[in-house]
Amino acid sequence: MSALDELTAAYEEARADPGFQAELAALLTGYAGRPTLLTEAPRFAAQAGGCRVFLKREDMAHTGSHKINNVLGQALLTRRLGKSRVIAETGAGQHGVATATACALLGLDCVVYMGEEDTRRQALNVARMRMLGAEVVPVTTGSRTLKDAMNEAFRNWVSTVETTHYCIGSVGGPHPFPVMVRDFQRVIGVEAREQVLQAAGRLPDAVIACVGGGSNAIGVFHAFIPDPEVALIGCEAGGDGLATGRHAATLTAGSAGVLHGMRTFLLQDDDGQTLETHSISAGLDYPGVGPEHAWLQETGRASYRAITDAQAMSAFSVLCRTEGIIPAIESAHALAGALQVGPELGRDGVLLVNLSGRGDKDVDIAARWFGHLGDSGAAR
Amino acid sequence: MSLVSAAFEKAAAENRAALVGYLPAGFPSVDGAARAAIAIAEAGADVIEIGLPYSDPLMDGPVIQEAVHRALTGGTHVADVLTTVQAVARAGVPVLVMTYWNPVDHYGVAAFARDLAAVCGSGLITPDLTPEEAGPWLAAADSRGLDRVFLVAPSSSRQRIELVTSVCSGFVYAASLMGITGTRDAVGSQAAELVSRVRDCTSLPVAVGLGVRDGAQAAEVAGFADGVIVGSAFVQRLLAAPDAAAGLTAVRSLAGELAAGVRAGQRR
Numbered sequence: 001m002s003a004l005d006e007l008t009a010a011y012e013e014a015r016a017d018p019g020f021q022a023e024l025a026a027l028l029t030g031y032a033g034r035p036t037l038l039t040e041a042p043r044f045a046a047q048a049g050g051c052r053v054f055l056k057r058e059d060m061a062h063t064g065s066h067k068i069n070n071v072l073g074q075a076l077l078t079r080r081l082g083k084s085r086v087i088a089e090t091g092a093g094q095h096g097v098a099t100a101t102a103c104a105l106l107g108l109d110c111v112v113y114m115g116e117e118d119t120r121r122q123a124l125n126v127a128r129m130r131m132l133g134a135e136v137v138p139v140t141t142g143s144r145t146l147k148d149a150m151n152e153a154f155r156n157w158v159s160t161v162e163t164t165h166y167c168i169g170s171v172g173g174p175h176p177f178p179v180m181v182r183d184f185q186r187v188i189g190v191e192a193r194e195q196v197l198q199a200a201g202r203l204p205d206a207v208i209a210c211v212g213g214g215s216n217a218i219g220v221f222h223a224f225i226p227d228p229e230v231a232l233i234g235c236e237a238g239g240d241g242l243a244t245g246r247h248a249a250t251l252t253a254g255s256a257g258v259l260h261g262m263r264t265f266l267l268q269d270d271d272g273q274t275l276e277t278h279s280i281s282a283g284l285d286y287p288g289v290g291p292e293h294a295w296l297q298e299t300g301r302a303s304y305r306a307i308t309d310a311q312a313m314s315a316f317s318v319l320c321r322t323e324g325i326i327p328a329i330e331s332a333h334a335l336a337g338a339l340q341v342g343p344e345l346g347r348d349g350v351l352l353v354n355l356s357g358r359g360d361k362d363v364d365i366a367a368r369w370f371g372h373l374g375d376s377g378a379a380r
Numbered sequence: 381m382s383l384v385s386a387a388f389e390k391a392a393a394e395n396r397a398a399l400v401g402y403l404p405a406g407f408p409s410v411d412g413a414a415r416a417a418i419a420i421a422e423a424g425a426d427v428i429e430i431g432l433p434y435s436d437p438l439m440d441g442p443v444i445q446e447a448v449h450r451a452l453t454g455g456t457h458v459a460d461v462l463t464t465v466q467a468v469a470r471a472g473v474p475v476l477v478m479t480y481w482n483p484v485d486h487y488g489v490a491a492f493a494r495d496l497a498a499v500c501g502s503g504l505i506t507p508d509l510t511p512e513e514a515g516p517w518l519a520a521a522d523s524r525g526l527d528r529v530f531l532v533a534p535s536s537s538r539q540r541i542e543l544v545t546s547v548c549s550g551f552v553y554a555a556s557l558m559g560i561t562g563t564r565d566a567v568g569s570q571a572a573e574l575v576s577r578v579r580d581c582t583s584l585p586v587a588v589g590l591g592v593r594d595g596a597q598a599a600e601v602a603g604f605a606d607g608v609i610v611g612s613a614f615v616q617r618l619l620a621a622p623d624a625a626a627g628l629t630a631v632r633s634l635a636g637e638l639a640a641g642v643r644a645g646q647r648r
Contacts, residue, residue, distance in 0.1 A: 001510065002535040141445055147436065154438050159559035161535065258482045259436060261508070271458045272486030274435040 003161040008176045010081050015183065020076065027072045031105070032062045034069075034187065038195035041353075043322035044335075048342025051349030052200060055325070056192045056220060058356045065328065065357030066188060066216045067098035071167060073184035075102035078165040085109040085164040089153045091118055091146035091212070092282035092330070093125025094357055095169030100134035110134040113153045115145040118282050125361055143276045146286050150260055170213025171290030174261030178290050185219025192352055193223045200350050206231040206341055209354040210333040211304065212248070212284035214293045216356035225301060234293060235337040237279030238306030248277035249306035250289040251297050264291040280309040280365065281329040283357075311336040313369050316359070328357035329365065383474035384502050384527050384550035387426040388585040388606060397602035397642040399424060400587055401635060402478060402611030403618075404431035405464040406456025407447040412624050414467040419632040420614065421473035424639025428468050429505060429611070432461045432479035439480075439507045441562040443612040446619060458483055466499035476529060476550070478505040484517070493520035503527030503550055511547045518547055529553050532578060534570035545582035551607055552578055556590045562612025567591040572604040594634075595641035602645025610638055 014020040028034040037057040045053040058066035071088075078086055086108050090096030096112040103110035112129055116138040119126050129136050142148035150173075157166040168177045171185070189207075196204055207224050209217035211234040224230045239247030247253065250265045257266040259274060267275040267287040279285045296302035307315075312329060315336035319327050327335060331354070338353045345351070359366065367373045381389070391398035401420040405413050417428050433451040437444065461477065469475045477496060484492045484504070496504070503526040509517065511530060521528045527550030532541050535558060545552055556571035557564060571588050578586045587607025592598055594613070601608045614631050621627035 001540060002533075002537060005537075141442075142435065142449070151436055151438055155441070155560045158439075159557075159563075161558060255486075258485055258508075260438075263513075266482075268482070268486060270486075272434075272483035273452065274482075 003157070004174055004176070006081070010077060011176050011180050014077055014080055020080070024073055024076055028069065028187065032068045032072060033060060035191040036060050038192060038199060040199065041323050044319055045342065047318050047322065048339050048351070049345065050347045051342045051345045051351055053338060053342065053351045053353060054196055054199060054204070055353050055355045056188060058188060058216065058354060059325070059327065059331070059358035063094070063098045063101050064360060065094045065098070066185060066219060067095045067169060068101065069187055069219070070169065070181050070184040070215060071095070071098045071102040074165065074167045075106050075108060078108060078167070079106060081165060083163055083165045085111070085160065086167050087111045087113065087153050087156055087164055088167045088169060089113045089146065089149040090169065091115070091149070091285055092361060093118070093122040093129070094283060094361065096134070096136070097125055097128050097132070099167050099169070100129040100132035103134065104132045111156070112136050113139050113149040113156070115143070115149045116140050117144040118146065118149070121282055122361060146282070147274065154260070170215040171218050171292060172213045172260055172262055172264070172288055178262065178292055181215055182218045182222060182292060185215050186222040188216065188219035188354065189221060189223030192220060196350070196352050202350065203227055203230050204350045204352040205345050206233050207352045207354070208233045208235065208334045208337045208341065210235050210284060210330045210356060211251070211289060211293060212237065212286050212330065213288070214290035216354055218290060218292055220352070220354040221296070221302060232296065232302035233337055233341060234302055234304040235307045235333040236304055237281060237284035237333060238308040238311070239278040241308050242306055246278040247306060248279045248285050248287065250287060251293060251304040252306045259288045262288070262291050264294045265289050280312065280369070281333065283328070283330040284333065305337060307333040307336045313366070315339055316366060317370065325355070326359035327355055328359050329362045331356045382502060382525070382527050382550055384427055384476065387474050388551055391426055392585070392606065397605055397645060398426040398585070398587065398607040399598070399639055399642045400427045400429060400607050400609040401425035401614060402429040402431060402609065403614055404433050404444065404448050404451055405461040406433050406451030406454060408450070408618060408624060408627065409454065410456060410460045410464060412627070414464045416618060416628055416631050417464070417468045418471045419628050420635040421468065421471055423632045423635035425473065425635055428473050428475045429478045429609070430461060430464050430468065430475055432458065432477055432483055434480040434483060437480065439560055441560040441612065443562040443615050443619065447615045458487060462495055462499045465496065465501040469500040474502045476503050476505050476527065477501055478507070481506060481509045489516045490520045493524045493526055497524040497526060501526070503529065505529040505553060507531055511543050514547060531555055532574065534558055534574050538577065538581070541578055542581045545578065545584060548582070548584055551585040551587045552582060553609065554578055554586050554588050554605070556588050559590065561590060562616070564591045567597055567601055571601065575605050595637040595644070598638045598641030599645040602642040608638065608642050
């Protein structure tokens with residue numbers, strides 16, 4: 001608790017400090033590549049019922065996803081706390097790579113906890129983190145994925161808290177993390193709202209984003225919450241389908257509970273034990289969700305739907321072939337949502353889709369899915 | 381007075397610290413855990429903690445994680461925890477349940493308190509429940525006469541210790557170091573200082589957990605605390621035992637050593 005109190009106080013102070021905000025803004029523009037582009041995707045839109053589709057290009061940010069927005073903020077905060085070491089959890093490795101990057105930039109020691117299963121699935125990101133000077137610790141407990149990496153990071157944090165900041169990668173965990181990470185990510189929606197007004201002359205009918213822990217989604221949603229005419233739609237990992245039980249659709253299929261220091265929706269059994277999750281996307285493979293999403297669902301301000309692995313991979317392929325953009329498989333869940341929502345809007349509709357990351361890290365998984373490897377390389 | 385308070389008073393009257401032994405339910409089996417806990421009580425533990433096996437035991441190190449993982453994959457349910465509590469309580473020792481919050485939250489706080497009281501459980505130790513969020517549990521505990529034990533740590537401020545001790549009953553659980561269970565071979569030097577800071581805020585007994593493995597360490601902690609909590613060292617004995625009988629012998633022997641330790645410690 002004392003570490004959280006200390007962090008809350010330091011964050012409140014930093015948030016109100018123009019010097020901190022200016023330093024962060026300078027890094028976001030001069031290092032991370034903000035503002036990111038807004039790209040209209042007309043050939044993709046033709047597959048989505050002919051409405052207009054705009055992509056918020058977080059895939060163009062340094063390190064290849066929106067994760068850099070948050071870690072730059074938390075790395076600056078670490079320095080402000082007088083700490084020299086950062087730990088992080090990672091699933092697909094995007095947050096781990098972003099954290100290793102920010103630590104290299106600011107001269108901080110970095111240790112990343114990653115489920116052993118994920119270190120195998122995402123071996124290239126393990127190599128990237130090590131190149132950037134981070135230590136990667138494979139976690140061999142529990143289901144050996146993101147949830148267990150987070151458990152292990154918490155366990156380390158309690159014994160190292162005097163020198164170490166725990167840089168949580170999503171809008172989950174104990175207060176102040178859900179608020180702080182949302183604040184660092186809300187730049188996405190602030191930029192996108194202005195860009196879409198410029199490009200379309202009006203607000204979009206819907207903003208669509210993928211939701212694992214939910215940081216990119218809250219980032220793009222937040223600036224639109226006061227605009228009642230804009231629907232906010234989150235796309236969760238439906239895995240093999242809700243009926244199979246092999247999914248990570250927390251808001252669609254879960255119930256209220258407490259995990260990792262937050263009260264939110266969870267996938268849990270009759271005894272309140274956390275269930276194992278499944279998704280083709282390691283970044284969405286988490287049995288909880290940021291509490292602000294649970295609140296947005298409960299108040300009806302946002303709606304959430306499950307996208308299966310097959311639907312996501314189909315949308316992945318459509319974007320590759322219509323727009324020449326290879327999305328992260330996480331982001332492909334949002335694209336699949338756009339393919340569903342677009343036809344409901346008709347030709348006058350305007351959709352904003354958050355393209356939260358690029359697909360370089362997923363080439364291996366996608367190539368296997370589509371059978372593009374070796375001699376069996378015919379398109380599926 | 382609760383059974384737990386009475387056990388601490390009895391120890392104090394004998395000019396010694398109380399011994400609190402922990403085992404998770406369901407490991408090596410539901411019956412096996414109950415038998416091992418009873419053996420620990422017979423060999424001298426004053427209070428027993430039964431752990432409710434949970435999928436995400438954030439405060440526990442590898443030893444307890446392994447036992448809990450085996451308990452869960454062996455099919456241990458919350459109902460089995462209550463059965464275990466009943467069996468151990470019948471042996472005449474006060475039994476607290478150590479549980480992460482979500483299983484209780486999911487069961488329903490009032491229902492859990494009712495069912496725990498029905499099997500003669502004495503209360504809960506709640507490592508991840510903060511006093512700020514504990515309203516429903518405090519009310520349920522009051523209505524069922526259950527003890528509620530919360531934790532303080534070396535990092536806890538005076539203000540925090542005041543808040544935590546104001547909602548505790550039975551005893552206050554002082555974590556001897558900043559860390560998780562079963563990973564250190566020594567009691568942190570911060571433990572004695574923490575106990576003294578807690579005593580400035582409350583007249584409740586203060587028991588120290590994390591890092592006690594043998595009789596000598598138990599004696600050391602008994603020199604400055606009202607209770608000595610041992611968990612991982614018992615679980616380690618069960619993990620290392622070739623069969624259930626050997627496990628029982630091993631935990632009984634350790635409990636005897638620890639019971640002698642809390643009697644050897646020089647009280648302040």
